[in-house]
Each structure stands twice: as C-alpha cells, then as structure tokens.
Amino acid sequence: xxxxxxxxxxxxxxxxxxxxxxxxxxxxxxxxxxxxxxxxxxxxxxxxxxxxxxxxxxxxxxxxxxxxxxxxxxxxxxxxxxxxxxxxxxxxxxxxxxxxxxxxxxxxxxxxxxxxxxxxxxxxxxxxxxxxxxxxxxxxxxxxxxxxxxxxxxxxxxxxxxxxxxxxxxxxxxxxxxxxxxxxxxxxxxxxxxxxxxxxxxxxxxxxxxxxxxxxx
Amino acid sequence: xxxxxxxxxxxxxxxxxxxxxxxxxxxxxxxxxxxxxxxxxxxxxxxxxxxxxxxxxxxxxxxxxxxxxxxxxxxxxxxxxxxxxxxxxxxxxxxxxxxxxxxxxxxxxxxxxxxxxxxxxxxxxxxx
Numbered sequence: 383x384x385x386x387x388x389x390x391x392x393x394x395x396x397x398x399x400x401x402x403x404x405x406x407x408x409x410x411x412x413x414x415x416x417x418x419x420x421x422x423x424x425x426x427x428x429x430x431x432x433x434x435x436x437x438x439x440x441x442x443x444x445x446x447x448x449x450x451x452x453x454x455x456x457x458x459x460x461x462x463x464x465x466x467x468x469x470x471x472x473x474x475x476x477x478x479x480x481x482x483x484x485x486x487x488x489x490x491x492x493x494x495x496x497x498x499x500x501x502x503x504x505x506x507x508x509x510x511x512x513x514x515x516x517x518x519x520x521x522x523x524x525x526x527x528x529x530x531x532x533x534x535x536x537x538x539x540x541x542x543x544x545x546x547x548x549x550x551x552x553x554x555x556x557x558x559x560x561x562x563x564x565x566x567x568x569x570x571x572x573x574x575x576x577x578x579x580x581x582x583x584x585x586x587x588x589x590x591x592x593x594x595x596x597x598x599x
Numbered sequence: 600x601x602x603x604x605x606x607x608x609x610x611x612x613x614x615x616x617x618x619x620x621x622x623x624x625x626x627x628x629x630x631x632x633x634x635x636x637x638x639x640x641x642x643x644x645x646x647x648x649x650x651x652x653x654x655x656x657x658x659x660x661x662x663x664x665x666x667x668x669x670x671x672x673x674x675x676x677x678x679x680x681x682x683x684x685x686x687x688x689x690x691x692x693x694x695x696x697x698x699x700x701x702x703x704x705x706x707x708x709x710x711x712x713x714x715x716x717x718x719x720x721x722x723x724x725x726x727x
Binding site: 484487488491494495498513516517518520521523524525526527528530531578579580585586587588591594595598 | 612614615616617619620623624626627659688689690691692695696699705706707708709710711712713715
C-alpha cells in the first residue's frame with residue numbers, strides 16, 4: 383500500500399516538473415503552447431487525478447483561454463496600424479512643425495537684422511527704441527529652440543511607444559492580415575544628453591539659479 | 600572697468616537659429632567678432648587654434664556636450680582661464696551644480712532675455 387502511494391506521489395511530481403519545464407521554454411503568450419503543455423501533462427497521468435492536479439490544470443487551461451481572448455481583442459484593435467501609420471505620421475507632422483517654425487523664425491530674424499542695420503544709421507531715441515524692439519524680438523525667437531527641444535522629446539517618446547507596440551505584436555504573434563510589423567530601430571538617447579526644457583511649473587528660474595550659483599561663492 | 604569688446608567670442612549651439620539670435624544680441628552690445636560652432640568638438644578645435652576671450656555654450660549637443668566642452672577647456676593649460684557661460688534649457692539643480700563644479704563662469708537658463716545675457720557677460724568679463 384505504501385509503495386502504491388509513493389508511486390502516485392512520484393508520478394504527480396513528474397507531471398508537475400514536466401509542465402513547469404515546458405512552460406518555462408515556451409513563449410509566455412502563446413495559447414497553443416499552453417494547450418500543448420496541458421495535453422502533454424494529461425498524457426503522462428494515469429488513474430484518478432488529485433484535486434490539486436485538477437485545480438492546477440484547470441487554471442492553466444483558463445490561462446490559455448485568457449491569452450487567446452487577449453490576442454483576439456488586440457488583433458481587433460489593429461494595433462499594427464499604430465506602428466505602420468499613426469506614429470510615423472505623427473512624427474512626420476512634428477518634424478514638419480520644427481521645419482516650418484525654423485523657416486518662419488529665420489525670416490523674422492532676417493527682418494530684424496535689416497532693422498538693426500537701419501537703427502545703426504539713426505541716432506537718439508528712435509535708434510534706441512528700434513534696437514530695443516529688435517532685441518525683444520530676438521529674445522522671443524528663442525521659442526524655436528525650446529519648442530524644437532520639446533518636440534524632440536515627444537518624438538523620442540512616440541518612437542519608444544512604437545517599439546513597445548511592435549514588441550507586443552511580435553510577442554502575441556498577432557495576425558494583422560498584412561506583413562509582420564517592422565520592429566522600429568532601438569531608440570538610443572546618448573546618456574550625456576539631459577532632459578531638455580522642463581515644464582514652467584517645475585523649472586528653476588534665472589533668479590533661483592543666480593542664488594544657487596551665489597551660494598558657491 | 601572697461602570691457603574690451605573687440606575680443607573674439609565663441610558661441611556654441613546645435614540650433615542655427617539660436618546661434619543667429621545670440622550673434623545678433625552680441626552685435627547689439629558691440630561684440631562684433633563672433634565665431635560659431637555647432638557642438639563641443641568643433642568648438643574645442645576652434646578654441647585650440649584661435650584666441651577667444653569668451654565662450655557662450657549650449658549644454659545639449661552631440662557628440663560633445665557643453666559640459667564636456669567646459670571640462671576640456673578647464674583641463675587645458677592654455678584655455679583654462681577662458682570665461683565660459685552656459686546657456687541651456689537644463690534648469691535642474693543638479694545640472695547647475697555640475698556645471699559650477701566643472702568651473703562654469705555663469706549659467707543662463709533658456710528662454711533668456713537680452714538684458715540677462717548682457718548682465719552675465721559684463722559680470723563674467725569683469726572678473727576675468
């Protein structure tokens with residue numbers, strides 16, 4: 383009687399080991415693999431299953447169904463559109479914004495330079511006022527640099543999302559009806575580069591920076 | 600103290616528009632000898648081959664950043680005393696501290712106004 387019980391325990395452990403081994407080498411998101419594992423484990427079992435074996439197998443089966451449903455839902459969302467068209471289109475639009483603002487800013491600067499040349503030929507208050515006006519325009523044109531840096535941050539974020547979506551599509555092997563999505567190039571931001579402009583609400587102003595610098599003296 | 604405005608000033612920024620803005624603002628304050636570089640590597644080559652009285656540099660550039668340029672300048676026996684102003688959108692405390700520790704002469708956060716630029720240049724050159 384004792385031998386029979388020990389044999390049952392050994393068989394139970396072997397089944398669980400086999401299941402763990404197969405699941406560890408399989409794609410975690412592949413429902414077909416999960417189903418194959420469940421079938422393989424069933425085939426190694428003889429006689430009545432213990433309640434824990436039944437419960438475990440039911441959970442694995444349920445897991446496979448959940449994954450299959452998730453795959454179907456994601457496929458219905460056409461997530462490959464995100465990598466195929468939405469994000470490339472958005473980054474193109476953002477690049478166009480940078481290009482157009484650069485052209486407009488340079489046009490404004492060109493006019494200011496002409497006004498500076500005129501003010502150099504003038505004297506007194508009108509010359510000073512003109513110089514002050516162009517000076518303020520130069521300051522304001524700095525927006526192009528700041529917005530350019532902010533847009534670059536957005537483009538990096540979009541490309542990161544694009545790469546992650548491509549990973550999901552690839553992991554879940556989602557059928558798209560088209561070619562498999564091309565995995566976007568890895569976004570490498572040089573570590574030496576920092577965060578760019580902070581949001582005004584959290585950015586340190588010039589007076590605070592001056593105080594901080596003064597604290598070193 | 601009278602500032603020699605005939606000195607060569609090197610401005611470094613990877614945005615051409617920003618180079619143009621700073622150049623024009625410097626011109627308005629009678630600094631007419633202005634040279635430009637698009638990153639730290641180009642700037643360092645110009646500094647080593649020329650004579651500059653002031654460097655005004657952005658931080659975020661590749662392949663050599665403004666901070667790396669500053670460190671190179673401070674480590675160079677001939678260039679180490681060159682006044683160096685950082686103009687950058689980076690306004691985090693740790694960035695300002697890092698720049699100060701590397702030997703920055705002054706630090707201007709973008710967006711900046713013309714008066715701040717003039718004031719910092721005068722302050723830095725007065726202590727040079």
